[in-house]
Amino acid sequence: MSSKIISALYDDDDVLLKAVKDVRAAHHHIEEVYTPFPVHGLDKAMGLEPTRLAITSFMFGITGLGFAIWFLNLIMIEDWPQNIGGKPSFSFAENSPAFVPILFEMTVFFAAHLMVITFYMRSKIWPFRNAENPDPRTTDDKFLMEVAVDGNESDLTSLLEKTGAIEITVNEKKH
Amino acid sequence: MGHYEAPIREAIIVGDKTYHDVTVDVAAPIEGKANKNWWIAFTIALIAMLWGFGAIAYTIGTGIGVWGLNNKINWAWDITNFVWWIGIGHAGTLISAVLLLFRQKWRMGINRSAEAMTIFAVFQAGLFPLIHMGRIWNGFYTLPIPNQLGSLWVNFNSPLLWDVFAISTYLSVSLVFWWTGLLPDFAMIRDRATKPFQKKIYSLLSFGWSGKAKDWQRFEEVSLVLAGLATPLVLSVHTIVSFDFATSVIPGWHSTVYPPYFVAGAVFSGFAMVQTLLLIMRKVSNLEAYITRVHIENMNKVILVTGGIVTVAYLSEFFVAWYTGSSYEDFTYLSWGAATGPYWWAFWALIICNSVIPQLLWFKKIRTNYIWTFIIAIFINIGMWFERFDIIVINLSRGHLPSTWAQFSPTFVDIGIFLGTFGFFFVLFLLYARTFPVIAQAEVKSILKSSGDNYKRARDAGEPSPKVTPPVIVVEEGTEPIVEIDSDAKTSSLLESLGTFDINTQQPDNLKKVKGIGPVMEKTLNQIGIYSFNQVSKMTSKEYDLLDSITDSFPGRAQRDDWAGQANKLKS
Numbered sequence: 001m002s003s004k005i006i007s008a009l010y011d012d013d014d015v016l017l018k019a020v021k022d023v024r025a026a027h028h029h030i031e032e033v034y035t036p037f038p039v040h041g042l043d044k045a046m047g048l049e050p051t052r053l054a055i056t057s058f059m060f061g062i063t064g065l066g067f068a069i070w071f072l073n074l075i076m077i078e079d080w081p082q083n084i085g086g087k088p089s090f091s092f093a094e095n096s097p098a099f100v101p102i103l104f105e106m107t108v109f110f111a112a113h114l115m116v117i118t119f120y121m122r123s124k125i126w127p128f129r130n131a132e133n134p135d136p137r138t139t140d141d142k143f144l145m146e147v148a149v150d151g152n153e154s155d156l157t158s159l160l161e162k163t164g165a166i167e168i169t170v171n172e173k174k175h
Numbered sequence: 176m177g178h179y180e181a182p183i184r185e186a187i188i189v190g191d192k193t194y195h196d197v198t199v200d201v202a203a204p205i206e207g208k209a210n211k212n213w214w215i216a217f218t219i220a221l222i223a224m225l226w227g228f229g230a231i232a233y234t235i236g237t238g239i240g241v242w243g244l245n246n247k248i249n250w251a252w253d254i255t256n257f258v259w260w261i262g263i264g265h266a267g268t269l270i271s272a273v274l275l276l277f278r279q280k281w282r283m284g285i286n287r288s289a290e291a292m293t294i295f296a297v298f299q300a301g302l303f304p305l306i307h308m309g310r311i312w313n314g315f316y317t318l319p320i321p322n323q324l325g326s327l328w329v330n331f332n333s334p335l336l337w338d339v340f341a342i343s344t345y346l347s348v349s350l351v352f353w354w355t356g357l358l359p360d361f362a363m364i365r366d367r368a369t370k371p372f373q374k375k376i377y378s379l380l381s382f383g384w385s386g387k388a389k390d391w392q393r394f395e396e397v398s399l400v401l402a403g404l405a406t407p408l409v410l411s412v413h414t415i416v417s418f419d420f421a422t423s424v425i426p427g428w429h430s431t432v433y434p435p436y437f438v439a440g441a442v443f444s445g446f447a448m449v450q451t452l453l454l455i456m457r458k459v460s461n462l463e464a465y466i467t468r469v470h471i472e473n474m475n476k477v478i479l480v481t482g483g484i485v486t487v488a489y490l491s492e493f494f495v496a497w498y499t500g501s502s503y504e505d506f507t508y509l510s511w512g513a514a515t516g517p518y519w520w521a522f523w524a525l526i527i528c529n530s531v532i533p534q535l536l537w538f539k540k541i542r543t544n545y546i547w548t549f550i551i552a553i554f555i556n557i558g559m560w561f562e563r564f565d566i567i568v569i570n571l572s573r574g575h576l577p578s579t580w581a582q583f584s585p586t587f588v589d590i591g592i593f594l595g596t597f598g599f600f601f602v603l604f605l606l607y608a609r610t611f612p613v614i615a616q617a618e619v620k621s622i623l624k625s626s627g628d629n630y631k632r633a634r635d636a637g638e639p640s641p642k643v644t645p646p647v648i649v650v651e652e653g654t655e656p657i658v659e660i661d662s663d664a665k666t667s668s669l670l671e672s673l674g675t676f677d678i679n680t681q682q683p684d685n686l687k688k689v690k691g692i693g694p695v696m697e698k699t700l701n702q703i704g705i706y707s708f709n710q711v712s713k714m715t716s717k718e719y720d721l722l723d724s725i726t727d728s729f730p731g732r733a734q735r736d737d738w739a740g741q742a743n744k745l746k747s
Binding site for chain 2: 013026057072099
């Protein structure tokens with residue numbers, strides 16, 4: 001594996017998308033693509049796996065629901081059953097209609113927050129983290145594709161030129 | 176192309192914007208200096224806020240007795256203001272969540288500010304139940320945590336406690352939804368920042384967002400799932416607020432129509448407040464290109480629908496009050512007794528502001544007019560405050576026994592706290608408008624090609640799309656481009672139609688002036704034998720195709736950018 005990486009800068013999302021397809025068709029390894037906004041279809045073009053965050057969210061929601069059932073039962077039925085307004089708390093089933101709002105809120109609370117935390121952890125974004133986009137223009141209007149050099153560097157460079165890149169730079173790999 | 180949008184849909188980004196223009200326009204209020212009007216508005220808001228804090232301190236120090244509450248009317252302005260603010264706090268999440276699920280692109284111009292409004296409004300709303308406790312330091316009793324009273328727990332059968340859970344969930348979920356959407360935009364500000372302090376702050380706020388493809392994929396999934404979660408959440412919040420009343424036995428409160436009617440009312444008032452704020456903001460922050468007549472009209476349509484729903488609810492409440500024949504029902508807030516009783520003015524304020532005036536929006540002339548929209552929105556804000564005032568005060572003012580009949584008059588403390596929440600709200604909003612990217616610029620860029628006016632115009636006329644970015648001329652070092660021109664036959668046939676150019680006798684033009692021709696492409700063209708604007712201007716689709724087949728570069732690009740047309744202008 002070579003330690004060099006080529007960055008190709010594009011100024012149009014459609015050009016970038018085409019370029020990603022071309023580079024992949026030529027069997028080069030795309031390390032990363034930095035874009036200022038979500039380019040639809042880019043993940044598929046790059047061959048990225050679909051994200052499973054929605055599934056985690058579902059599981060977190062189930063957890064929240066389970067947690068709410070547990071604590072409502074503990075608080076209202078087991079630990080200190082009260083007769084409020086002539087509506088005694090004898091069993092969870094009898095009281096459950098009154099618990100629906102809390103069950104729902106706790107489900108949403110867990111599903112939303114834990115999913116967002118998972119997203120931040122997986123994507124490594126949190127306060128005091130330094131940005132990794134190599135060119136500040138990639139949050140403005142430019143699109144940057146990093147391709148690992150594997151074999152002939154000039155072949156790859158000319159391929160990238162043909163895809164409509166406006167700037168091509170060769171860098172040593174940092175990591 | 177994938178950017179097609181039906182021509183019948185009006186452009187929602189006007190002014191021929193490029194991606195870079197969006198960046199500049201959104202960053203401008205943050206990078207510029209505040210003008211005099213901002214400082215005046217901020218000072219007034221700050222004074223009102225401090226006045227309100229003083230009134231709150233006085234309330235807590237002395238007791239709830241400083242309010243105008245009496246034995247019978249034990250809820251009044253406090254809960255009116257609470258429900259009013261929480262209702263306003265419904266538009267933001269509705270816009271960003273429900274409209275996302277419905278794939279409404281126009282949400283992108285307004286969702287950021289609407290969500291900011293939501294969060295700031297929920298802050299104000301949350302103040303009222305807290306200070307209404309009187310002994311605010313006992314506020315933690317509302318949480319299911321073991322306390323010094325042994326294991327005396329909270330009562331989960333009570334809608335007031337449901338409120339605590341619903342509102343805290345709503346506030347916190349809205350906040351992370353908002354913040355997650357802000358990350359790419361903070362990153363944009365960070366990467367543009369020139370002052371070190373600014374750079375530091377926005378680096379911190381952006382959580383190191385880099386815009387990697389995988390992160391965007393997750394970002395979009397998270398946004399979608401959060402929207403899916405926030406949609407039932409936003410409906411649940413005002414449903415539960417309505418339970419505060421609907422589960423009681425007070426005539427006028429004990430009503431099964433409350434949950435849907437409260438939700439519709441909340442959306443109604445929330446959109447009215449969004450209109451009020453954004454109509455000013457689009458002017459002050461120069462965002463007319465992103466918050467257009469289409470946005471205003473669409474919001475007015477939502478107002479018309481939700482206003483219709485509340486009007487139907489009013490009519491049914493009024494009808495039921497009459498139809499029961501119950502003398503107690505004749506004093507509920509929507510009854511003949513209320514319309515002619517001591518609170519007739521509050522009754523008619525509700526009817527006129529919420530049901531009569533918004534009907535003007537049926538006229539397209541009016542709902543697409545900024546001034547009219549602003550005036551109507553103000554009336555709705557007032558009307559929705561009166562709705563809550565009527566529900567609470569009119570219903571409580573007539574008990575089952577005439578001896579319990581009472582009137583309410585607010586004290587200066589009631590008024591002071593209400594004004595204070597206005598001040599607090601506008602302090603937050605004004606600070607937000609100066610420091611936050613007030614348009615979700617990353618999202619707006621993603622719809623620029625489908626909904627920008629220049630793109631729509633070009634597509635409708637069958638012309639090549641305008642460039643999304645201004646041309647950059649960069650000369651690369653170290654990487655000498657070599658494009659092999661292998662097909663001599665094609666080259667000669669191309670030059671045949673374009674005319675040949677003698678490099679020894681004629682002066683070559685700077686072809687990079689043509690948008691879409693970079694330094695690499697220029698060299699390629701030169702290799703083929705194309706040097707002058709004159710040659711480029713003769714290109715037609717036949718030559719474009721030939722050129723594409725020779726260079727193997729991005730197909731259709733030359734045609735899309737209309738090189739010939741550009742060169743035609745340049746050669747003169």
